[in-house]
Amino acid sequence: MKICRLSDFVWWYVLLLCQSDLSLALSFNKKDEIRERDWCNVVTCHMDSEQAYVWLLQNFVIGEHILRPCSENPTPVKACAISACGNFAVLGTAGGWIERFNLQSGISQGSYVDTPKGSAHDGESAAEGAIRET
Template sequence: MKQEEIKLKPVIAFDVAKIRERYWSNVVTCHIDTPHAYVWRLQNFVLGEHILTPSTDIQTPIKACTISSCGNFAGIGTAGGWIEKFNLQLGVSRGCYVDMSESRRCGHDGEVVGVACDSTNSLMISAGYNGDIKVWSFKLRELKAR
């Protein structure tokens, strides 16, 4: 294989949490036109054990990512409006954030351009390309405000 074939595309978003650095991957990255988020072990400067892939039927590029303040979870947002939470230790989905008022039953009706967690792991905030900002219950994944 050529070197260019195995390289990841340029990074467009990333987040890091130092708190769990010794135990599992603590960096998450999103890459141009890629429907997966990659996790990394900053301690060893290597690609982690898991690749985070949204559980939606329509795979669109991941545009935004965050790591919770506890370092256990990663949140990702896609170009298709999907928002999902993953366990970083196991690389498995811990649920999706769905706004039932949206026409496509997803987090945003359009591209997700930002996701963030508060310092107490009680809220997840997401921003859509069309200008809407939503506040979610981090644990229950329910919409609290828009």
């Protein structure tokens, strides 16, 4: 019996097909393929969920870290992205919080907040726009 390995493209296509059924916002990074199998390379945020999940696409498994931004005032994560270097996930919440996490450790590496307002942006549509610009 011959075992065939599905290419990363096939997994990406499967994730896109599942996106509408699972209410996922997907972020996928193919820029640094040398180290891409060393740690998670996909981040998903789910409808009305206050956390985001990281995945290792090579094995199509959920990662060991669950990313939870702004523990003082939890609101649903509305946008997610992976940095160009592939080391960080950036999450934006409905409450105006944008936070960066290390994908290897799952530890927060800082947040982006306008101190007088107590948030980085106004509402969820601004979160999605702010994440797309990073």
